[in-house]
Amino acid sequence: MRLGDPAELKIATDLLSSNAVRLQPESKAVVERQGGPVPLSASLTSITPAAQTKVSALGIQEQRLDASFDITTPAADRAALGDGFAVFLRITEWSKDDVLQVPLSALFKQDGD
Numbered sequence: 001m002r003l004g005d006p007a008e009l010k011i012a013t014d015l016l017s018s019n020a021v022r023l024q025p026e027s028k029a030v031v032e033r034q035g036g037p038v039p040l041s042a043s044l045t046s047i048t049p050a051a052q053t054k055v056s057a058l059g060i061q062e063q064r065l066d067a068s069f070d071i072t073t074p075a076a077d078r079a080a081l082g083d084g085f086a087v088f089l090r091i092t093e094w095s096k097d098d099v100l101q102v103p104l105s106a107l108f109k110q111d112g113d
Contacts (some may be wrong), residue, residue, distance in 0.1 A: 035080035
């Protein structure tokens with residue numbers, strides 16, 4: 001028998017090592033396609049220190065790390081989510097308020113800059 005508390009669910013995922021090194025402790029994430037009508041919020045709690053080599057669907061060897069996220073949305077708002085469910089996770093690598101944003105197509109190189 002397995003016992004667990006549905007209010008204490010975590011999200012386990014594996015990340016490319018090149019992506020994982022850019023994450024800060026408590027990086028925020030949005031959990032989508034989890035069975036509920038509204039995306040959920042999550043926060044990075046840990047990344048394993050050692051990578052494993054895995055082969056991608058395209059046959060490419062990749063270094064991957066396991067990461068764990070706590071779901072920060074209240075349990076009442078995520079009742080549709082259960083143990084072993086597959087979800088989509090959008091992780092915020094960097095954010096800042098009051099940043100000038102321009103379309104990439106509006107930028108041009110000039111004198112090597």
